[in-house]
Amino acid sequence: MSARGTLRSEAPRSSFEDRWVIVSGASSGIGRAISLELVGQGARVVLMGRDAGRLAETARLAGPAERTRVCLLDLADAAAIAPTVRSLVAQTGRLYGLCHAAGTSLTLPLSATRPDRVHAVMNVNLLAGLELARALVERSVLAEQGGSVLWISSVYAHVGAPGQVAYCASKGAIGAAVRAMALELAPRRVRVNAVSPGLVKTEMTTGSRMTAEQWARIESLHPLGAGQPEDVARAASFLLNPLNVWITGADVVIDGGYSLQ
Protein backbone atom coordinates (compact mmCIF):
# COMPACT_ATOMS: atom_id res chain seq x y z
CA MET A 1 0.00 0.00 0.00
CA SER A 2 1.30 3.44 -0.84
CA ALA A 3 2.02 5.97 1.86
CA ARG A 4 -0.87 7.99 0.49
CA GLY A 5 -3.28 5.10 0.78
CA THR A 6 -2.12 4.32 4.26
CA LEU A 7 -2.52 7.91 5.32
CA ARG A 8 -6.01 8.19 3.92
CA SER A 9 -7.35 4.91 5.17
CA GLU A 10 -6.25 5.43 8.73
CA ALA A 11 -6.98 9.12 9.09
CA PRO A 12 -9.39 10.12 11.82
CA ARG A 13 -12.64 11.68 10.65
CA SER A 14 -12.67 14.57 13.06
CA SER A 15 -10.22 17.25 14.06
CA PHE A 16 -7.32 17.07 16.51
CA GLU A 17 -9.19 14.96 19.06
CA ASP A 18 -6.94 15.74 22.02
CA ARG A 19 -3.72 15.02 20.16
CA TRP A 20 -0.65 16.68 21.66
CA VAL A 21 1.25 19.21 19.60
CA ILE A 22 4.44 20.97 20.67
CA VAL A 23 4.55 24.65 19.81
CA SER A 24 7.91 26.31 20.24
CA GLY A 25 7.92 30.04 20.76
CA ALA A 26 4.52 29.80 22.42
CA SER A 27 5.13 32.70 24.77
CA SER A 28 4.15 35.42 22.33
CA GLY A 29 3.33 36.45 18.80
CA ILE A 30 2.72 33.84 16.15
CA GLY A 31 3.56 30.94 18.46
CA ARG A 32 1.03 32.06 21.03
CA ALA A 33 -1.65 32.60 18.38
CA ILE A 34 -1.04 29.14 16.94
CA SER A 35 -1.23 27.58 20.39
CA LEU A 36 -4.58 29.20 21.05
CA GLU A 37 -5.91 28.26 17.63
CA LEU A 38 -4.87 24.63 18.08
CA VAL A 39 -6.51 24.39 21.48
CA GLY A 40 -9.61 25.87 19.90
CA GLN A 41 -9.49 23.12 17.29
CA GLY A 42 -9.35 20.37 19.87
CA ALA A 43 -5.62 19.85 20.23
CA ARG A 44 -3.67 19.76 23.44
CA VAL A 45 -0.58 21.88 23.27
CA VAL A 46 2.85 21.77 24.85
CA LEU A 47 3.72 25.44 25.25
CA MET A 48 7.47 25.59 24.78
CA GLY A 49 9.62 28.63 25.42
CA ARG A 50 11.99 30.42 27.77
CA ASP A 51 9.71 32.82 29.60
CA ALA A 52 7.67 31.10 32.30
CA GLY A 53 5.47 34.09 32.92
CA ARG A 54 4.54 34.56 29.30
CA LEU A 55 3.96 30.86 28.77
CA ALA A 56 1.67 30.85 31.79
CA GLU A 57 -0.24 33.70 30.20
CA THR A 58 -0.60 31.72 26.98
CA ALA A 59 -1.89 28.80 29.04
CA ARG A 60 -4.36 31.07 30.80
CA LEU A 61 -5.61 32.42 27.48
CA ALA A 62 -5.99 28.87 26.18
CA GLY A 63 -8.50 28.03 28.88
CA PRO A 64 -8.78 24.71 30.72
CA ALA A 65 -5.49 23.67 32.29
CA GLU A 66 -5.69 20.14 30.90
CA ARG A 67 -5.45 21.52 27.35
CA THR A 68 -1.92 22.81 27.74
CA ARG A 69 1.37 22.00 29.40
CA VAL A 70 4.15 24.52 29.87
CA CYS A 71 7.64 23.37 28.91
CA LEU A 72 10.49 25.69 29.77
CA LEU A 73 13.35 25.27 27.35
CA ASP A 74 16.04 27.48 25.89
CA LEU A 75 16.23 26.33 22.28
CA ALA A 76 19.75 27.68 22.00
CA ASP A 77 20.71 24.71 24.18
CA ALA A 78 20.53 22.05 21.47
CA ALA A 79 21.67 19.26 23.78
CA ALA A 80 18.66 19.78 26.03
CA ILE A 81 16.04 19.52 23.31
CA ALA A 82 15.76 15.76 22.76
CA PRO A 83 15.83 14.84 26.48
CA THR A 84 13.16 17.43 27.13
CA VAL A 85 10.90 16.07 24.39
CA ARG A 86 11.40 12.52 25.61
CA SER A 87 10.50 13.54 29.14
CA LEU A 88 7.28 15.08 27.89
CA VAL A 89 6.00 11.73 26.72
CA ALA A 90 5.85 10.46 30.28
CA GLN A 91 3.46 13.28 31.06
CA THR A 92 1.40 13.49 27.89
CA GLY A 93 1.64 10.17 26.17
CA ARG A 94 2.94 10.02 22.63
CA LEU A 95 2.96 13.21 20.65
CA TYR A 96 1.26 13.95 17.36
CA GLY A 97 2.77 17.16 16.13
CA LEU A 98 5.27 19.94 16.26
CA CYS A 99 5.09 23.54 15.21
CA HIS A 100 8.43 25.30 15.28
CA ALA A 101 7.35 28.90 15.67
CA ALA A 102 10.32 30.10 17.70
CA GLY A 103 12.52 32.39 15.75
CA THR A 104 14.83 35.30 15.93
CA SER A 105 15.52 38.05 13.46
CA LEU A 106 18.69 39.82 12.46
CA THR A 107 18.67 43.00 10.42
CA LEU A 108 22.21 43.96 9.60
CA PRO A 109 24.24 44.64 6.49
CA LEU A 110 26.47 41.87 5.23
CA SER A 111 29.50 43.71 6.59
CA ALA A 112 28.15 43.24 10.11
CA THR A 113 26.85 39.70 9.59
CA ARG A 114 29.58 38.02 11.59
CA PRO A 115 29.68 34.25 12.10
CA ASP A 116 28.61 34.51 15.74
CA ARG A 117 25.54 36.48 14.73
CA VAL A 118 24.71 34.05 11.92
CA HIS A 119 25.08 31.12 14.29
CA ALA A 120 22.67 32.72 16.76
CA VAL A 121 20.02 33.02 14.06
CA MET A 122 20.61 29.58 12.59
CA ASN A 123 20.62 27.93 15.99
CA VAL A 124 17.10 29.05 16.80
CA ASN A 125 15.46 29.31 13.39
CA LEU A 126 16.83 26.13 11.83
CA LEU A 127 18.84 23.86 14.09
CA ALA A 128 16.45 23.93 17.03
CA GLY A 129 13.60 23.02 14.71
CA LEU A 130 15.55 20.15 13.24
CA GLU A 131 16.41 18.87 16.69
CA LEU A 132 12.80 19.15 17.83
CA ALA A 133 11.67 17.23 14.75
CA ARG A 134 14.38 14.64 15.24
CA ALA A 135 13.19 14.08 18.80
CA LEU A 136 9.53 14.01 17.81
CA VAL A 137 9.97 11.22 15.28
CA GLU A 138 11.72 8.90 17.70
CA ARG A 139 9.64 5.76 17.80
CA SER A 140 9.04 6.08 21.52
CA VAL A 141 7.85 9.66 21.14
CA LEU A 142 5.73 9.84 18.00
CA ALA A 143 2.17 8.56 17.96
CA GLU A 144 1.93 5.26 16.12
CA GLN A 145 -0.55 6.70 13.62
CA GLY A 146 2.00 9.25 12.44
CA GLY A 147 2.14 12.95 12.87
CA SER A 148 2.63 16.40 11.48
CA VAL A 149 5.50 18.86 11.59
CA LEU A 150 5.04 22.49 10.69
CA TRP A 151 7.72 25.12 10.37
CA ILE A 152 7.04 28.81 10.57
CA SER A 153 9.25 30.05 7.78
CA SER A 154 9.04 33.49 6.18
CA VAL A 155 8.37 35.16 2.90
CA TYR A 156 12.09 35.92 3.13
CA ALA A 157 12.65 32.28 2.27
CA HIS A 158 11.35 33.22 -1.16
CA VAL A 159 12.46 36.79 -1.76
CA GLY A 160 15.48 38.78 -0.65
CA ALA A 161 15.75 42.02 1.27
CA PRO A 162 18.66 44.28 2.18
CA GLY A 163 19.97 43.65 5.67
CA GLN A 164 18.38 40.20 5.88
CA VAL A 165 21.20 37.95 4.69
CA ALA A 166 21.32 35.68 7.73
CA TYR A 167 17.57 35.67 8.28
CA CYS A 168 16.85 34.88 4.62
CA ALA A 169 19.45 32.12 4.71
CA SER A 170 17.90 30.57 7.80
CA LYS A 171 14.40 30.61 6.36
CA GLY A 172 15.55 29.40 2.95
CA ALA A 173 17.23 26.48 4.66
CA ILE A 174 13.95 25.64 6.34
CA GLY A 175 12.26 25.34 2.94
CA ALA A 176 14.90 22.93 1.71
CA ALA A 177 14.74 20.92 4.92
CA VAL A 178 10.95 20.69 4.69
CA ARG A 179 11.08 19.14 1.24
CA ALA A 180 13.66 16.56 2.26
CA MET A 181 11.92 15.74 5.54
CA ALA A 182 8.56 15.40 3.82
CA LEU A 183 9.93 12.74 1.51
CA GLU A 184 11.92 10.94 4.17
CA LEU A 185 9.11 10.81 6.70
CA ALA A 186 6.18 10.06 4.40
CA PRO A 187 6.55 6.29 4.85
CA ARG A 188 6.05 6.86 8.56
CA ARG A 189 2.96 8.94 7.89
CA VAL A 190 4.57 12.11 9.13
CA ARG A 191 3.66 15.16 7.09
CA VAL A 192 6.06 18.10 7.00
CA ASN A 193 4.99 21.55 5.85
CA ALA A 194 5.79 25.22 6.26
CA VAL A 195 4.04 28.52 6.22
CA SER A 196 5.85 31.61 5.04
CA PRO A 197 4.35 34.76 6.50
CA GLY A 198 5.03 38.25 5.31
CA LEU A 199 5.14 41.16 7.73
CA VAL A 200 3.18 40.21 10.83
CA LYS A 201 2.70 42.56 13.74
CA THR A 202 4.39 40.86 16.67
CA GLU A 203 6.72 41.93 19.43
CA MET A 204 9.63 40.60 17.37
CA THR A 205 8.82 42.83 14.42
CA THR A 206 7.58 45.91 16.24
CA GLY A 207 10.49 45.62 18.66
CA SER A 208 13.04 45.52 15.87
CA ARG A 209 15.31 48.42 15.12
CA MET A 210 13.18 49.62 12.22
CA THR A 211 12.10 53.24 12.22
CA ALA A 212 8.44 54.10 11.83
CA GLU A 213 9.20 55.12 8.26
CA GLN A 214 10.92 51.82 7.49
CA TRP A 215 8.01 49.92 9.00
CA ALA A 216 5.51 51.94 6.96
CA ARG A 217 7.49 51.38 3.77
CA ILE A 218 7.55 47.61 4.23
CA GLU A 219 3.91 47.53 5.22
CA SER A 220 3.05 49.49 2.07
CA LEU A 221 4.56 46.71 0.00
CA HIS A 222 1.88 44.34 1.32
CA PRO A 223 -1.23 44.96 -0.81
CA LEU A 224 -3.43 43.66 2.00
CA GLY A 225 -1.40 45.41 4.69
CA ALA A 226 0.54 43.79 7.51
CA GLY A 227 -0.80 40.54 8.90
CA GLN A 228 -1.87 39.53 12.38
CA PRO A 229 -0.60 36.45 14.23
CA GLU A 230 -4.07 34.95 13.95
CA ASP A 231 -3.82 35.05 10.15
CA VAL A 232 -0.84 32.73 10.35
CA ALA A 233 -2.41 30.62 13.09
CA ARG A 234 -5.38 29.63 10.97
CA ALA A 235 -3.14 28.37 8.18
CA ALA A 236 -0.90 26.62 10.67
CA SER A 237 -3.84 24.81 12.20
CA PHE A 238 -5.01 23.76 8.75
CA LEU A 239 -1.66 22.23 7.84
CA LEU A 240 -1.28 20.50 11.19
CA ASN A 241 -4.82 19.17 11.15
CA PRO A 242 -4.89 15.35 11.04
CA LEU A 243 -7.68 15.50 8.46
CA ASN A 244 -5.38 16.96 5.84
CA VAL A 245 -3.62 13.71 5.21
CA TRP A 246 -2.43 14.44 1.67
CA ILE A 247 -0.61 17.71 2.26
CA THR A 248 3.10 17.35 2.72
CA GLY A 249 6.10 19.31 1.56
CA ALA A 250 3.93 22.38 1.09
CA ASP A 251 5.14 25.88 1.82
CA VAL A 252 2.13 28.16 2.10
CA VAL A 253 2.93 31.82 1.57
CA ILE A 254 0.72 34.09 3.68
CA ASP A 255 1.86 37.59 2.92
CA GLY A 256 -1.05 39.76 1.90
CA GLY A 257 0.27 39.74 -1.66
CA TYR A 258 3.79 40.96 -0.82
CA SER A 259 5.65 38.42 -2.95
CA LEU A 260 3.37 38.77 -5.98
CA GLN A 261 5.14 41.91 -7.17
Add this chain to the structure above:
Amino acid sequence: MTPMTTSQALGLLAETFDEPLDKLSAASARDTIAGWDSMGALSLMAELDERFSIELTAEASRAMSRIGDVLDLLKRHGALID
Protein backbone atom coordinates in the same frame (compact mmCIF):
# COMPACT_ATOMS: atom_id res chain seq x y z
CA MET B 1 30.89 46.01 29.28
CA THR B 2 34.53 46.78 28.68
CA PRO B 3 35.14 50.54 28.44
CA MET B 4 37.46 51.68 25.68
CA THR B 5 39.55 54.67 24.79
CA THR B 6 38.39 57.26 22.30
CA SER B 7 40.98 55.93 19.89
CA GLN B 8 39.60 52.43 20.24
CA ALA B 9 36.07 53.75 19.80
CA LEU B 10 37.08 55.46 16.59
CA GLY B 11 38.53 52.15 15.44
CA LEU B 12 35.27 50.43 16.22
CA LEU B 13 33.32 53.05 14.29
CA ALA B 14 35.71 52.81 11.35
CA GLU B 15 35.10 49.09 11.26
CA THR B 16 31.36 49.49 11.72
CA PHE B 17 31.05 51.99 8.88
CA ASP B 18 33.77 50.39 6.75
CA GLU B 19 35.61 53.68 6.65
CA PRO B 20 39.36 54.34 6.83
CA LEU B 21 40.31 55.13 10.42
CA ASP B 22 42.37 58.15 9.43
CA LYS B 23 39.25 59.76 7.97
CA LEU B 24 37.32 59.63 11.23
CA SER B 25 37.38 62.15 14.06
CA ALA B 26 34.84 63.57 16.44
CA ALA B 27 34.16 66.30 13.94
CA SER B 28 33.42 63.94 11.04
CA ALA B 29 29.96 64.68 9.70
CA ARG B 30 27.57 61.85 9.04
CA ASP B 31 26.94 62.89 5.47
CA THR B 32 30.65 62.55 4.68
CA ILE B 33 30.74 58.91 5.82
CA ALA B 34 29.37 56.67 3.07
CA GLY B 35 28.94 53.69 5.36
CA TRP B 36 26.83 55.61 7.88
CA ASP B 37 23.66 55.02 5.90
CA SER B 38 20.54 53.18 7.08
CA MET B 39 22.39 49.85 7.09
CA GLY B 40 25.39 51.36 8.85
CA ALA B 41 23.06 52.79 11.47
CA LEU B 42 21.74 49.28 12.12
CA SER B 43 25.28 48.01 12.51
CA LEU B 44 26.00 50.79 14.99
CA MET B 45 22.90 49.88 17.01
CA ALA B 46 23.98 46.26 17.13
CA GLU B 47 27.52 47.10 18.23
CA LEU B 48 26.35 49.48 20.95
CA ASP B 49 23.86 46.94 22.21
CA GLU B 50 26.20 43.94 22.19
CA ARG B 51 29.32 45.65 23.50
CA PHE B 52 27.87 48.20 25.91
CA SER B 53 24.20 47.26 26.42
CA ILE B 54 23.28 50.64 25.03
CA GLU B 55 19.89 50.55 23.36
CA LEU B 56 19.98 53.20 20.68
CA THR B 57 16.53 53.91 19.31
CA ALA B 58 15.99 54.51 15.63
CA GLU B 59 15.01 58.07 16.40
CA ALA B 60 18.09 58.75 18.53
CA SER B 61 20.23 57.18 15.85
CA ARG B 62 18.74 59.40 13.21
CA ALA B 63 19.42 62.50 15.34
CA MET B 64 23.16 61.82 15.33
CA SER B 65 24.91 64.03 12.82
CA ARG B 66 28.60 63.49 13.53
CA ILE B 67 30.98 60.98 15.03
CA GLY B 68 31.22 63.14 18.15
CA ASP B 69 27.57 62.39 18.89
CA VAL B 70 28.40 58.69 19.12
CA LEU B 71 31.39 59.40 21.34
CA ASP B 72 29.22 61.60 23.58
CA LEU B 73 26.72 58.75 23.88
CA LEU B 74 29.50 56.36 24.89
CA LYS B 75 30.72 58.85 27.50
CA ARG B 76 27.27 59.25 28.97
CA HIS B 77 27.07 55.48 29.41
CA GLY B 78 30.52 55.21 30.96
CA ALA B 79 31.89 53.33 27.97
CA LEU B 80 34.80 55.71 27.35
CA ILE B 81 37.71 55.79 29.76
CA ASP B 82 39.35 59.01 28.51
